[in-house]
Amino acid sequence: MSKKRSITIGLVTFVLALIATTVIGVIYLSSVASTRRERAAFMAGNIANRIEAEIKNRDYITRLLEIEVKNANGALTQERFYKVGEALFDDYLDVVDISIAPGGIVTYVYPLQSAYTERKNLFDDNFEGVYLDNSKQTGVGIILAPVKLPDGSYGIIIRRPIYLGDGRNNGDFWGFASVTISLSSFLSDVNISGIADEGYEYKLIGNDVITGDSRIIMEYSEKALATPVEAMISTVGGGYWTLELSPLGNWMEAYEILSAFGIILIISILFALNMAAFSSLKANTKELEVMSYRDALTNLYNPRSYQEHMEELSKKKLPYGLIFIDLNDFKKVNDTYGHETGDALLNIVAKRLQNSIREKDRAFRIGGDEFVVVIHGTHDKRFYENVISRMRQNVARNVVIGDITLRGSISAGYARCPEDGTKFEDVVKKADDAMYNNKRLIKASRNGAANGRNL
Incomplete structure (x- = not known):
């Protein structure tokens, strides 16, 4: 036994x-x-x-x-x-x-x-x-x-x-x-062939903003890629290309x-x-520590990074400005076209906001459709108005997602330190109030029009 x-x-x-x-x-x-x-x-x-x-x-x-x-x-x-x-x-x-x-x-x-x-x-x-x-x-x-x-x-x-x-x-x-x-010379300059040297195959796909069609610009092979990763490329006139990448074999052999x-x-x-x-x-x-400071969807800095960055600026008593941004009618996009379309729209809007600011300034995604841009240094009101105007123009360009064409708009407001407050909390409140005041004005303007424009 x-x-x-x-x-x-x-x-x-x-x-x-x-x-x-x-x-x-x-x-x-x-x-x-x-x-x-x-x-x-x-x-x-x-x-x-x-x-x-x-x-x-x-x-x-x-x-x-x-x-x-x-x-x-x-x-x-x-x-x-x-x-x-x-x-x-x-x-x-x-x-x-x-x-x-x-x-x-x-x-x-x-x-x-x-x-x-x-x-x-x-x-x-x-x-x-x-x-x-x-x-x-x-x-x-x-x-x-x-x-x-x-x-x-x-x-x-x-x-x-x-x-x-x-x-x-x-x-x-x-x-x-x-x-x-020359397409071949251009791609040689950006070293796209280096992808194959690293053991990957790729496809560079052009996404037509007018017709909504996609076409292959350059590819390593004609076969379909197995579960590729993708990177978006903003081109001209609001258009974009997509770079797809996958290993020559499988992710796991x-x-x-x-x-x-x-x-x-x-x-x-x-x-x-x-x-x-x-x-x-x-x-x-x-690597995971670095990723923890980035928003997974848009690759902008995330709320954790925003909090630490503002603590550092406040500690060093450096001048800065905050631009609070909210994407108008985003809920309608999710409700009408689904969350995948909404996520794609957020990704494109994030890129356009990033492209609207200087390299030394920072853009953060702090909520679903809420963004903050931190402007470093001392600047007058005209500077901030120009930045916001540039953001509005970039975001307002047509966004083509599959067979769906969207047109975005933002509400924005700003405040400066120390001009509008020496404490971080005061600057945040004024910027937030300014943004919501702008949103109310936009909504009032739409309600006053004969036909409101949808996102």
């Missing part, structure tokens, strides 16, 4: 130990896969930020051309254009040509040997026509990619509508400033799973496996 009992206890102990180590093993493997996804997301975010910055740099070329045309009151000379074109062209190795098109007719192109030297009516191109008409009517620039260039390669075209005078109507429309970029469970069967000791999991957790502690 004693021997039988010992065998029974041994079997029960083995089963319990096996169950415990198996559970811990599953947790460990999930943690490894999660860490790999986080690393991939970090890499995708870095590449996406570089692409976004470089697109802005190329778009600035069209902005400079617009300034030249306006300074010349629409009568930009060929000699002046070539001087400007030469200065801009030499700064970017991936730029194929720079051109201006009064009334949509390509007139000047730099360099002269470009395939676009011959006169060309942009509106004759069926591919571009709908985009150019929309750009002409709205005053918003466009980005086309991938576009097949005359030499058979693929490129990116950025076009900016130019208007003379103060209005944006057909009478004031002058034409377009354009820059053509079969041989890794089998090896882990083989070790579990051999060891079958709970404490040893628990120590391995603890070691793995300790290795990730620093």
Whole structure:
């Protein structure tokens, strides 16, 4: 009986130990896969930020051309254009040509040997026509990619509508400033090929803000990616691209799973496996600490970071200002289109708010649709009004999510330290009061109108 009992206890102990180590093993493997996804997301975010910055740099070329045309009151000379074109062209190795098109007719192109030297009516191109008409009517620039260039390669075209005078109507429309970029050279500059060197495959997808369609701009392979991580890239005119990233194999290979469970069967000791999991957790502690200061949805700083940052400013008695921001009618979006659409809208609004402020200032998400921007240093009221105006304009651009087009608006108010109070609590109250006063004014204005505008 004693021997039988010992065998029974041994079997029960083995089963319990096996169950415990198996559970811990599953947790460990999930943690490894999660860490790999986080690393991939970090890499995708870095590449996406570089692409976004470089697109802005190329778009600035069209902005400079617009300034030249306006300074010349629409009568930009060929000699002046070539001087400007030469200065801009030499700064970017991936730029194929720079051109201006009064009334949509390509007139000047730099360099002269470009395939676009011959006169060309942009509106004759069926591919571009709908985009150019929309750009002409709205005053918003466009980005086309991938576009097949005359030499058979693929490129990116950025076009900016130019208007003379103060209005944006057909009478004031002058034409377009354009820059053509070699797609392969551009992506080489941002080192997108480095993703493959790290053992990942990728797809760069353009999301059309006009048609709502998506198209592949560049991809490592044509097969669908397995559970990829994604990074959003703001482009031109409120458009955006998406960078998808996944490993060449799987986030967790079969041989890794089998090896882990083989070790579990051999060891079958709970404490040893628990120590391995603890070691793995300790290795990730620093990274998790950094993540704890970021909002998981928008990647803005979170309430914890906001509280610590304000404590530091108050302790050092440094001047600052707070801009409280609330997204109007956000509940209607969630109720009408669902929380996934609402989350996508918050993500885009967060990016636009971040793009509206200086690099040294900080944007925080402190609630569902509530944001705070901390402005460092001493500035007059005009400065804050300009920042808020820029935020309103950026947020008000159309947001296309799938087949849904939304148009956002914000309520905002600000207060400064020490001008509006020397204590943090006083500054917060004044900024919050100002924001809610702005919200009441907006609501009153809508109620007074014949038809209110929905988000």
